[in-house]
Amino acid sequence: MKALSEKEIKAKLKEFEGWDYHEGALHTIFEFEDFKEAFSAMTRIAFEAEKLQHHPEWSNVYNSLEIYLSTHDADGVTEKDFELAKIIDDLIG
Numbered sequence: 747m748k749a750l751s752e753k754e755i756k757a758k759l760k761e762f763e764g765w766d767y768h769e770g771a772l773h774t775i776f777e778f779e780d781f782k783e784a785f786s787a788m789t790r791i792a793f794e795a796e797k798l799q800h801h802p803e804w805s806n807v808y809n810s811l812e813i814y815l816s817t818h819d820a821d822g823v824t825e826k827d828f829e830l831a832k833i834i835d836d837l838i839g
């Protein structure tokens with residue numbers, strides 16, 4: 747899959763609330779009630795990521811979850827990253 751240009755990424759990001767383009771990846775931070783809610787969301791995201799064979803780079807501290815989406819194979823952001831971002835928003839939003 748082909749990496750999108752920065753211009754294409756910024757245009758597509760207009761349809762996504764709370765996501766930005768940071769360090770060559772789609773990036774967001776979610777805050778949950780507590781650790782249990784954050785980890786539950788991560789579990790649900792993990793199953794969808796596995797189905798898509800596309801995986802987030804993420805880190806969790808207590809109730810916060812920071813996510814970076816990029817396509818290593820393409821060395822950039824692709825449609826697949828936007829696909830996963832949409833799935834994450836639908837699961838969590």
Ligand SMILES: C[C@H](O)[C@H](O)[C@H]1CNC2=NC(N)=NC(=O)C2=N1
Pocket residue numbers: 799800801802803815816817818819820
């Ligand atoms: C073969 C397998 O599909 C690839 O290694 C996939 C796995 N998951 C992946 N996830 C992400 N985020 N980027 C990739 O380039 C990627 N490659």
